[in-house]
Amino acid sequence: MSAITATEETQADGAYKMLVLVTMACACMLYALTLTIVNVALPQMQGAFSATTEEISWVVTLNVVATAVVTPLTGSLVAWVGQRRLLVICLLGFTLASLACAMATSLEAVLFFRILQGGFGAPVVPLSQAIVLQVWPKEEYGKANGYLGMSVVIGPAVGPSIGGWLAEEFGWRFVFLMIVPFSLLALAGVMRWIREGGKAALPRFDYLGFLLFSVAIVALQLVLDRGEREDWLQSGTIVTLVIVMCAAFAMFIANSACVERPFIRPSLLKNRNYVVGLFLVFVYGSVNFTPLVLLPQLLQAYRGYPDTLIGLVLAMRGVGMIIGFYAAARMGKLDPRIGLVLGTVAIGTSGWMMSLYDLNMDFWDLSWPSILQGIGCGLMWVPLSMVSFSTLDRALLPEASSLFHLIRNMGTSLYVAASVFLLVRMTKVRYAEMVEHVSPFDERLKFPEVIGGGAVQWLDSLGLIANEAWRQSALTGFTNCFWFYALTCFATLPVLVFVKIRKSD
Template sequence: MSSAAAGPAGAAAGRIGHVGFITVCVMLATIMQALDTTIANVALPHMQGSLSATQDQISWVLTSYIVAAAIMTPPTGVLAAKLGRKRLFIWAVVGFTVTSMLCGIATSLEEMVLFRLLQGVFGAALVPLSQSVLLDTYPREKHGQAMALWGVGVMVGPILGPTLGGYLTEVYNWRWVFYINLPFGILAMLGIMAFLPETERDHQRRFDVFGFAMLSIAIGALQMMLDRGELLDWFGSTEIIVEAVISGTCFAMFLVHIFTHEHPFLEPAIFRDRNLSIGLILIFLVGIILLATMALLPPYLQNLMDYPVITTGFILAPRGVGTMIAMMVVGRLLNHVDQRGLIGFGLALAAYSLWQMAGFTPDVSRFALIESGVIQGLGLGFIFVPLSTITFSTLAPRYRTEAAGLFSLMRNVGSSIGISVVMALLSSNTQINHAEIAQHVTPFGMMMQEPWLPAFWSPATQTGVAALNGEVTRQASAIAYVDDFLLMMWVTLLGAPLLLLLRKPRRSGSSVPAAAMAD
């Protein structure tokens, strides 16, 4: 799929004087969208009471946003070509900001779900568009720095989201997790209108409605299956089976369509680029590591270690600091070090941090929690920036905006699948571990005869039995968390052999590869 013209890349040098302003504007949009992937999570219990929703119903506040954003990410390139990138960017920022305000004033669950759905529709284009704009604005030799800046928003936003969301909810109320987008949105819109040049519009560009519909239904059904699978006992539920069949069927029809249609939604030729194909797999794995870890740690800290929301947020915050530092460092190293080596180093750090987490106990020290978080943050930073450049380094310019949409989509799908898998395993393994541990907790067992055993754990009383069961559940959960951390460590290590398949980009003097997305 061709994108809106080759003009932007060639024009980059002509707008160097506005690089600073353009960078600030697109970063504001990126951070705004990235924050909203996680900032509302910690506020859900407060929303639940305010909107009179059940536990199952309030999850739609997250699901509606994720599904809409996933569906609307792939057509970003087509819309940018037909409307012009600047025009699409402005509409996306304005729409996202307005729907954020509507979320803040929602008075019922139905209103909230509808406004979150619209927020996801408008927000889907912000990340791929910001990536495209930065790489068109900066000269080739500074693409590493451009990706470092962009990565700070994309990676640090979701990590710091719970911290900021917890603070706003605790100090003000849950509505401020949406109101906070207003100043970001206004500044981003004004800056884009003032400094971002427009791209050429392709009025002949056709929109493949059938291809888009099949891909949208496949993604939407998959997301619904993942979100509701644990609640409905996965394939023991008719709904989950139906959603799986719909997703698989529509995706198969989409693949057949793009290989046989004259003007498909995605041109198959885009996947002939080896670096892009391998990069999409790797960013899928990064999505698992990033958000699956963030889904596990808050309940671990709050449920097993009894940390309050604000303390949990502050303990998780150094992870984002580690990512930010790594991105700033790696942005300067890209000119001098093979990107594949940097990605490999990042994977090693991420795997090591997960190995550390596999040693966690319910009384693990705060230092150990922060240390593993910083190491993982550093690892993700070393992965993301070089991966964002090398993935697009050998791709033809006309495919770049579409590839940016796919890149974001794969990260989001990886996150969704990762979260669903680790949470499902956490629940099932907790039950299995509980049963195994409980077998050894009997009045006649050697352990129950130990003199150090607290008196309130006496199996002879109802209170003692309840206390024992609570402790068994706590220990069973701790083991289940360890199993999840070990699984993610192995997933991380599986990405290392793929680095051998990446082509080393050609260099022009001291330049970083032509990372991507000039339309």
């Protein structure tokens, strides 16, 4: 009889673990979805509000800034109100902010509610990961992180295709309205299945540290997001932001060394695996989202693909992620370095394949690298989470997870900014080199197959030549970005030797 009771308890615990995992996965996917789904609606929003390109870009920028500021607060907020109550507050605020974005009648209102959406949504992903790791035993971290990670990265992968279809069929407001019912469903799951916990006597809060850190992060995000538009250090605004950022970071470090309980505890950085994990998640954030920024530009502007077909190409990446996460979950008991190596090599190889693109590639030429990249991202995420958190005390998980995801977001911002800078600069350089050789005295330009079919005079062909020179120069810029992408992955491999495989430090 006792054996039957024990079996029933085990089954109940197993069911509860899965219910918690499904609830947290839904919450994570919704938040991650909003990071990319709004991008496809920006042209419609720009027209609706009669905004400039500069003004409408703040719809994305301010959301990212709010997320970056609030994410490190997750650990302190859990200690203050408890994990269940915090999730309820965040999901309810996130839902109302999303609904308000859909109903907004001015750009200023959209910007305000996007800030609220980013602020309320910021703690969801790190807190969800911390709750899952608290509920699941350490020997099953691989499986739990596999399923949870699938929701975190598949949302941004499929978001553009869904958002593009909604925007084309129903208008930009439905991009935000779609989020509301699913957010309410996730909220109901939290209220039903998530238990209270994590609340503790909160030590004296480091308000100065939080203020300095927030100023530094906001300045950094603004530099990254606005730098290319403002011509980087040629702009007085960017120079001022850089000075503010450096001063705030320096004062934050000095403050952390002087207070008893700093905003970000230095004790977290004493764990070797966690420090290695922070570096690797920075790289992961760098390589995970960059193709979502570069590929749509390449395919739409220089290949003429419609939004729906671009969405299908990005969906292939989501298919690869499902395969990668499933394989990673099955490999949970193996040495995590195996998954890290396989995932990093797969992502790097996909970057090398993309660097071979030309302007005549077809759908399957685009799909195979995307699938391989998705597989690599899935294979890498699960062992990365295992390595980072397996040797940490469970009491530190909320704070450690918030810093972990902050570093991931910073990696994304930094790398996307670097890639866009490389793209623009190399396109201009290559175009300048090509047009140097365009001259009416060049004998090759007398042939119709060179100057364009149907053109018989030099002046008639000048526009065609300039357009083709720019297209080929842009392609060179994109391929250089993809080479940089591949090299980043392969250069990360030697860091894996610092991963320690043991149960405790």
